[in-house]
Amino acid sequence: MPLDKVLQEIQQKGEEEVKRIREGTEKEVEKIIAEAKAQAEEILKKAREEAEKEAEAIRRQELSSVKLEMKRELLNVQKEILEEVSNLLKQKIRDMDEETRKKILKTLLEKNASPGMVVYSRKEDEEIVKDLIKELNLEVTYGGNIECIGGIILEDPAGDIRLNLTFDELVNQVYEQKLSEVSKLLFK
Numbered sequence: 001m002p003l004d005k006v007l008q009e010i011q012q013k014g015e016e017e018v019k020r021i022r023e024g025t026e027k028e029v030e031k032i033i034a035e036a037k038a039q040a041e042e043i044l045k046k047a048r049e050e051a052e053k054e055a056e057a058i059r060r061q062e063l064s065s066v067k068l069e070m071k072r073e074l075l076n077v078q079k080e081i082l083e084e085v086s087n088l089l090k091q092k093i094r095d096m097d098e099e100t101r102k103k104i105l106k107t108l109l110e111k112n113a114s115p116g117m118v119v120y121s122r123k124e125d126e127e128i129v130k131d132l133i134k135e136l137n138l139e140v141t142y143g144g145n146i147e148c149i150g151g152i153i154l155e156d157p158a159g160d161i162r163l164n165l166t167f168d169e170l171v172n173q174v175y176e177q178k179l180s181e182v183s184k185l186l187f188k
Helices: 002-094 100-110 123-135 167-186
Strands: 119-122 142-147 149-157 162-166
Touching: 002 167, 100 123, 100 149, 100 162, 119 123, 123 142, 149 167, 162 167
Parallel strands: 119 142
Antiparallel strands: 119 149, 149 162
16 A cells, blocks of 8 residues: 555655646746737837838928929919010010100110111011111111011121110010019019
């Protein structure tokens, strides 16, 4: 019988040892699972933060792109409006009454024509310019017609110097000089 008792004691100690090992293993497994969950939560937290940062960066980039596109569209519309203003001005000049046109041409000739020069004008103003040359007793010759909305071109006899006093050129010069002022008035 003592052998039975020894066997029983060994079996009991073995069971206790198995129980103790099992409990230790379960605690170790729980500890490993808890650490894994904590690591997973940390990884998930970092991934969320990075995703939020990336989403914010994309949102800012998209917003910047939209603002840039809106500005480009606004500038295109403003450019179209300025071109329309320029075209309206040129049309008003084309439609100018003959008396006003004659006064302007007379002033241009008086202030700029020198003896020996050749004068050019648009076909519609040819007779007015020829009459003004006679009226002002200028020592210039009429050289022919040019394509423009009005005004004159004066050229020295050799053709080396050309003074462009066409309304087209004068409007363009004034337009370039006053473009910022016109823009400010139109687009406050």
